[in-house]
Amino acid sequence: MKLDRRTFLTASLGLAAGASTTALPNRPKYHVARRQPRSRVAILGAESYSHKLESILQYGLGLFHLDVRGKTVLLKPNLVDYISGNHINTHPLLVCAAVECFRRLGAKNVLVGEGPGHQRDTELVLLESGFSEALRQVSVPFVDLNRDELAITPLLAGYTGMKCLWLPRTVLEADFVVSMPKVKTHHWSGVTLSMKNMFGVVPGAKYGWPKNILHWKGIQESILDLCATVPIHFVIADAIVAMEGNGPLNGHPRPLNRIVLSDDPVAADATCMRLMGLGPARITHIRIGAQFLGNASTERIDQLADVVCAPANPFEVVPEFQHLRVTGSAQRDS
Amino acid sequence: MTIWWFCPRTQRVHDTQELNCACVQELIDRQLPEGGWPFTTVTTQWAVGPTALALLALPSNSVRERDAAIRFLLRTQNANGSWPAFSGDDEAGSGLTGLALYALNRCCVQGMVTDRAIQWLIESRGWESHWLWKWKFRTSDHHVRFDPDKFGWPWIPETVSWVVPTAYSILALKYARGIPQQGPVQFRIRHGVEMLHDRICPGGGWNAGNGVVYGFPLSPHADVTALALLSLLNEPPNHFITSSLDWLERRADTCFAPWSLAWTILALDAFGRPTELVVDRLASVVDPAEVKDCATLAVVSLAFARAPGDNAFRVADET
Numbered sequence A: 001m002k003l004d005r006r007t008f009l010t011a012s013l014g015l016a017a018g019a020s021t022t023a024l025p026n027r028p029k030y031h032v033a034r035r036q037p038r039s040r041v042a043i044l045g046a047e048s049y050s051h052k053l054e055s056i057l058q059y060g061l062g063l064f065h066l067d068v069r070g071k072t073v074l075l076k077p078n079l080v081d082y083i084s085g086n087h088i089n090t091h092p093l094l095v096c097a098a099v100e101c102f103r104r105l106g107a108k109n110v111l112v113g114e115g116p117g118h119q120r121d122t123e124l125v126l127l128e129s130g131f132s133e134a135l136r137q138v139s140v141p142f143v144d145l146n147r148d149e150l151a152i153t154p155l156l157a158g159y160t161g162m163k164c165l166w167l168p169r170t171v172l173e174a175d176f177v178v179s180m181p182k183v184k185t186h187h188w189s190g191v192t193l194s195m196k197n198m199f200g201v202v203p204g205a206k207y208g209w210p211k212n213i214l215h216w217k218g219i220q221e222s223i224l225d226l227c228a229t230v231p232i233h234f235v236i237a238d239a240i241v242a243m244e245g246n247g248p249l250n251g252h253p254r255p256l257n258r259i260v261l262s263d264d265p266v267a268a269d270a271t272c273m274r275l276m277g278l279g280p281a282r283i284t285h286i287r288i289g290a291q292f293l294g295n296a297s298t299e300r301i302d303q304l305a306d307v308v309c310a311p312a313n314p315f316e317v318v319p320e321f322q323h324l325r326v327t328g329s330a331q332r333d334s
Numbered sequence B: 001m002t003i004w005w006f007c008p009r010t011q012r013v014h015d016t017q018e019l020n021c022a023c024v025q026e027l028i029d030r031q032l033p034e035g036g037w038p039f040t041t042v043t044t045q046w047a048v049g050p051t052a053l054a055l056l057a058l059p060s061n062s063v064r065e066r067d068a069a070i071r072f073l074l075r076t077q078n079a080n081g082s083w084p085a086f087s088g089d090d091e092a093g094s095g096l097t098g099l100a101l102y103a104l105n106r107c108c109v110q111g112m113v114t115d116r117a118i119q120w121l122i123e124s125r126g127w128e129s130h131w132l133w134k135w136k137f138r139t140s141d142h143h144v145r146f147d148p149d150k151f152g153w154p155w156i157p158e159t160v161s162w163v164v165p166t167a168y169s170i171l172a173l174k175y176a177r178g179i180p181q182q183g184p185v186q187f188r189i190r191h192g193v194e195m196l197h198d199r200i201c202p203g204g205g206w207n208a209g210n211g212v213v214y215g216f217p218l219s220p221h222a223d224v225t226a227l228a229l230l231s232l233l234n235e236p237p238n239h240f241i242t243s244s245l246d247w248l249e250r251r252a253d254t255c256f257a258p259w260s261l262a263w264t265i266l267a268l269d270a271f272g273r274p275t276e277l278v279v280d281r282l283a284s285v286v287d288p289a290e291v292k293d294c295a296t297l298a299v300v301s302l303a304f305a306r307a308p309g310d311n312a313f314r315v316a317d318e319t
Helices: A005-026 A053-062 A092-104 A122-128 A131-137 A169-173 A196-201 A212-216 A219-229 A265-276 A284-292 A319-324 A328-333 B016-030 B048-057 B063-076 B097-106 B112-123 B131-139 B163-174 B183-198 B222-231 B239-252 B258-270 B276-285 B294-305
Strands: A039-045 A072-077 A109-114 A142-144 A150-154 A164-168 A176-180 A182-186 A190-192 A234-244 A252-262 A301-303
Touching (some): A053 A092, A072 A169, A072 A196, A092 A109, A092 A131, A092 A176, A122 A131, A122 A142, A122 B258, A164 A219, A190 A196, A234 A265, B016 B048, B097 B163, B183 B222, B239 B258, B239 B276
Parallel strands (some): A072 A109, A182 A234
Antiparallel strands (some): A234 A252
């Protein structure tokens, strides 16, 4: 067969285009690798929300030998709204306990910051949820991340297709970010744990209430891009009274009587899911996050305190997420 | 950085005129040299939200400050007629465009700038109005109860409509000066009003825009409810308005947050409902120097200023 120059060029271009198309899905979409060889998790027992939390937390943090001396520590609780009787938010007593513990560890500054995604009146949520009074008692400043000074920030992963996001300076300038989620099921994302909690750093002043762009670009994808860009240095998850069913606002309380600590958000979230009786590998942001943000496999996680004990009845979820619920041997394999 | 130090609040009820003067003075002190306002004093990054609200709150005798604010808004308009949300924001346009235009309307500004803004508002719409997404919401995505035929305005382009930007846009279009209240303007106002009716929470009131999710009714929010009501001010009385006013009155009984209380006062006052107790509550929880957020300070000032019949949102009779 005679191969002229035109045919050769056309064929070459076609081949190159085909190769690039097939290679795209396999190409990593992240520009940062935070996964350590091993991760540490501590599951601590806590019967109720009381002033005993400080000593429990101090013991737990001691297991990690954290060095936060001279650092600015930002605590990022999950504050969504206030509905009387519903366990929606990270409990203020747990946040105050964390404030005192990080101060004791030598942090230069400890701040609490959040940008609620649903309720525009952040002060109302703080007042009605008891946060105002609790934070006043420990004299800690609160930063409304919805109305903070903003800086344009290139994203370090490309799952949403967005190149950058406006993010609050307080978050960008913090030396040590602690995600403090309330352990809950979520009707859009399956679960809301330490990684999903980072939606709260996306400012309403730019993206509105709710931060609808994150939904349009894909919730799982947005979680990955955000967590690649804003590193979570530590996790303190409130699973003392968790939420199941139609979370994040209207689920039912489900006591787990646990606090989960970790130096790895993927390990923390995978462990929380196991405590909920849900399979972490079945959630996209945890499965893909385990490639570059942390460890989800039990073989790569050192449990420093209690062992993971899955409940006999997995957490209730909305119909779309029934596939998350696992039992028996499937629980161990997930 | 927005930092609130939580100080014990005074419970003494101050004179509201005195408090309003203090609010206005704080606003004047916090105005940036270029004429806009930031959210808080610890930054110089201006934002359109606090700027437009502060412009509405400044009394007519603050001539220099008002002029600077007006010139600032005229200068910061995007080429397409919209406004950015803050300094450095992209030029695609924000859901605060309606608020900026409304503030300029109230200052009798009229001309190319307002014409361009009106045109942008006419063309900007939530993505649920697009046939493809409408089809998706009709056929496969029923988790949120809403009718995609009834659309309003989004917070940012390429997202769906939400209550706050829709209410701001309705206010701006309804009270725009020198434009015929028919044709495309009327079309968008009617669709916006229908969208608000569609997104109402069961029992009255509005939140961000999801009244029912997964068959479960969500709670309304006071500030959003007040703003939606203000945009419906000259609509014929109906059960949406009445039930929302009733809900807002009940909610005010247990509310102590200045932003929500101030919006509540403005809406109840505009509809002729009693506000004395809510004003007293606001006066008891506010110390203007301690309100670090300029947008909140401006709305509080508007709420106190409404006492002599000067409600910045009660403009139905003027058109």
